[in-house]
Amino acid sequence: MHAMQYEITLPADYDMEIVRRRVAxxxxxxxxxxxLGLKAYLIRERGDTSPVNQYAPLYLWSAPEGMNTFLWGPGFQGIVDDFGRPVVQHWTGLAYQEGAASKTLPRTAVRRRERITDTVRPADAVEAALEESRRLASAPGAVATALAVDPRHWELLHFTLWEHEPPQVPGDRYEVLHLSSPERDRLARGKQW
Incomplete structure (x- = not known):
């Protein structure tokens, strides 16, 4: 599994209905x-829970060839043509779990990026993150959860899809406008090594 996300931050007065129509x-x-394991079409709107208007889809790839086909093909070029070329963040997959509500469509997503400090052993940080990921997957309303790492910057990515507004968990909250999941069943379950 490989995780990928780009964030398109839009002006404070941007009409987010434009993004909603685009996704629809x-x-x-x-x-x-x-x-493509799954793509969550995510937005957040400036207000109580977000400082910005943003379109920030997150992908979990079941095969790197799919990611490459998307990035170098017409799909991503459409983003570049409409919004400019965003930075594409990517992480190596560590774990994927179907959640307690895996049969439902997610309405909310929470993404948390966590730096692994120099004073913490990477394996210890990953083990703690794996335990948290398992706990989140078993929470009521959890649709799926993924954990990934960027070893260049020593950053963990925690990502959970929720059936409804989740419990108080830290991270950036997004509304899920659509979920494409053609190869969700091919995402390896549990620890990826």
Whole structure:
């Protein structure tokens, strides 16, 4: 598994209905994309829970060929043409778990990025994060959870899809506009090594 996300931060007065319409008319185009485990079409709107308007889809790839086909093909080029070329963040997959509510469509997502400090052994940080990921997956309303790492910057990515507004868990909250999951069943479950 490989996780990928780009964030398109929009002006404070941007009409987020434009993004909603974009996803409503184009989101289905990746519903059968080879190599894609899942893509959560995420937005957050400036207000109580977010300091910015943002379109920030997050992908879990079941195969690197799918990710490469998307990045170098017309799908990502459409983003570049409409919004400019965003930085594409990516992480190596550590774990994926289906949640207690895995049969439902997610409405909310929480993403938390956590730096592994120099004073902590990387393996210890990963083991603690794996335990947290397992705990979140078993929480009522959890649809799925993923854990990944960027070893260049020593950063962990915690990502959980929720059936509804989640319990008080730390991280950035997003609304899920659409979920494409053509190869969700091919995402390896549990620890990835």
């Amino acid at each position: 008319t184009r989101g289905h185009l990746l519903d059968d994309f080879p190599g």
